Amino acid sequence: MDKKLTPKEKGIRLLLVLTFSFISLVALFPVISLVVASFSPSTDLMRFGLTAELFFSGFTAENFEVIFGGEAGAYWRWYVNSLIVSGVLIVLSLFFSSMVGYALALYEFKGKRFIFILVLLILMIPFEIMMLPLYTMMVNLRLVDTYFGVMLPLIVAPIAVFFFRQYCLGLPKELMESGRVDGCTEFGIFARIMAPLMLPSFAAMAILQGLSSWNNFLWPLIVLRSNDMFTLPVGLATLLTPYGNNYEILFSGSVMAIIPIIVLFLFFQRFFIAGLTSGGVKG
Amino acid sequence: MERTAERTVEKKKRSSILYSKTAAPYxxxxPFILSFLVLSLYPFISAINMSFQRVVPGQTEYIGFSNFERVFNPVFFTALQNTTIYVIWTVVILTLIPMLFAIFLNHRLIMFTNVFRAAIFIPALTSVIVAGTIFRMIFGESDMAFANQVLSLFGLETQEWRYGAATAMFLMVGLASWRWMGVNVLYYLAALQNVSKDLYEAADIDGANAWQKFRNVTFPAIKPIFIFLSTITTINGFRMFEESFVFFETTSPGNIGLTIVGYIYQEGIQRNDMGFGAAIGIVLLGIIFVVSIIQLYVTGAFKKEDS
Known part of the structure; x- marks a missing residue:
């Protein structure tokens, strides 16, 4: 096919590829910069910013020596906190949201339409409006500064409910009937017959929920009080002051926070893409 | 005897709640109903209630509309202005540029689409805090920071990025645009897969030029995504907080980085004036509601032909 291209078409192809190579480079530049920064003297970075020279000067591992060398402060606590919060949230929110989405798609029952409208409504009302009453609620329930307090508002995610519903609309209802004939409980039908068919949607939502709780900032910032309970973004943000003395942790820690995600992305690209563009599923 | 017993057990089992087709969906x-009542409806009503109160532990009292009267002060208008400018920039950038990128990434002559797509998407994986940290280093105040070095290279004046209103806005819009570009490109790319090749051929036969093809074939196919993205970007723009926080934390010189949600945070959480914070939130909800309606009206989402 390539051989049939006219010189003009070849020119267009070259132009397109060059343009997008440049765009890709711009898109990746901050990520590359972050890696460079993590291997650069952190006090220089805070004083002069990221200079072009740092890309070519010798690399130092001192930032990594700090976080891996026992002077990491609470950094690994933050990491573990983020892992716990994201991990538990993925499990809980997938379990509950998939059940709700499944029921909304595959059962006929009174109030179904109304509930679906409620799902859409919550999707549209900004969380920030309800933030202060939710915070008061956490104070009253003594959930401030706890893992559960951070997770509670995110356990049944409307976006995931919506996504699972759309996905389940495409599943064969007849399988549910044959499950009933075989004497399965209704939950058994969901867990043993239908859920395996929903695996791609589970993968996409695990990534969406995992990523959004890993990167979540405002709510943890409000609910968490003590340094030892901070999640990664909240903890890293505390290092961003002009008067700090932990800049080594800021840069090596930031790299350690995003590299695992990028590695996961390279392996599970398809599910990442499905998860992050789930808002546009046709209704 | 035994058989009938078995049958009744069987019947009981069948009619038990575990097997009920009518009970199961409920x-x-x-979990959703419970979470809706406790974590959405109650806080929502509570927010409205709070906005009419002076919230002081032990002696909370209703004070009528005075929280709302206080909302419309110069600081709020600064926050509103910043937020509105931010919304306009992000909506324009994040709906039009990804559209252009997607159309070219969908061009029949391009190669390595998957590589480019992945590269543009990777920023979406970063948190605002991590991304903002590196933006602060690239756009550092010193003349030696990368962005300023590039400016000097072109003979332009170096900038103190975080200390001027226009450059501060540039940083916040730039950070958001950088993080969301790839996601929006993917939305458009998905929509472009629905455009039938026949329509382009028909347009070619009619002698349509590139603009006419875009206007009459491509755009109608991606219009729903265009409307969706502009609505979502508007709402997210009005909710903006982190992009400002990572550059300025909670105070910026002359409030150049203050957003409406930032103002809620300042008043409601930092100063513990919950009633006032809630009132700002209600006003924000009103603004988002009105803007969304206008937007859907202007983009024609309400027109019959689209339904």
């Missing part, structure tokens, strides 16, 4: 949706 059990399945109950």
């Amino acid at each position: 059990i399945f949706v109950s």
Whole structure:
């Protein structure tokens, strides 16, 4: 096919590829910069910013020596906190949201339409409006500064409910009937017959929920009080002051926070893409 | 005898709640109902209630509309202005540029689409805090920071990025645009897969030029995504907080980085004036509601032909 291209078409192809190579480079530049920064003297970075020279000067591992060398402060606590919060949230929110989405798609029952409208409504009302009453609620329930307090508002995610519903609309209802004939409980039908068919949607939502709780900032910032309970973004943000003395942790820690995600992305690209563009599923 | 007993057991089992086709959906949706009541409806009503109160532990009292009267002060208008400018920039950038990128990434002559797509998407994986940290280093105040070095290279004046209103806005819009570009490109790319090749051929036969093809074939196919993205970007723009926080934390010189949600945070959490914070939130909800309606009207989402 390539051989049939006219010189003009070849020119267009070259132009397109060059343009997008440049765009890709711009898109990746901050990520590359972050890696460079993590291997650069952190006090220089805070004083002069990221200079072009740092890309070519010798690399130092001192930032990594700090976080891996026992002077990491609470950094690994933050990491573990983020892992716990994201991990538990993925499990809980997938379990509950998939059940709700499944029921909304595959059962006929009174109030179904109304509930679906409620799902859409919550999707549209900004969380920030309800933030202060939710915070008061956490104070009253003594959930401030706890893992559960951070997770509670995110356990049944409307976006995931919506996504699972759309996905389940495409599943064969007849399988549910044959499950009933075989004497399965209704939950058994969901867990043993239908859920395996929903695996791609589970993968996409695990990534969406995992990523959004890993990167979540405002709510943890409000609910968490003590340094030892901070999640990664909240903890890293505390290092961003002009008067700090932990800049080594800021840069090596930031790299350690995003590299695992990028590695996961390279392996599970398809599910990442499905998860992050789930808002546009046709209704 | 035994047989009938067995049958009744069987019958009981069948009619028990575990096997009930009518009860099952309600059990399945109950987590949502519970979370809706406790974590959405109650806080929502509570927010409205709070906005009419002076919230002081032990002696909370209703004070009528005075929280709302206080909302419309110069600081709020600064926050509103910043937020509005931010919304306009992000909506324009994040709906039009990804559209252009997607159309070219969908061009029949391009190669390595998957590589480019992945590269543009990777920023979406970063948190605002991590991304903002590196933006602060690239756009550092010193003349030696990368962005300023590039400016000097072109003979332009170096900038103190975080200390001027226009450059501060540039940083916040730039950070958001950088993080969301790839996601929006993917939305458009998905929509472009629905455009039938026949329509382009028909347009070619009619002698349509590139603009006419875009206007009459491509755009109608991606219009729903265009409307969706502009609505979502508007709402997210009005909710903006982190992009400002990572550059300025909670105070910026002359409030150049203050957003409406930032103002809620300042008043409601930092100064513990919950009633006032809630009132700002209600006003924000009103603004988002009105803007969304206008937007859907202007983009024609309400027109019959689209339904």
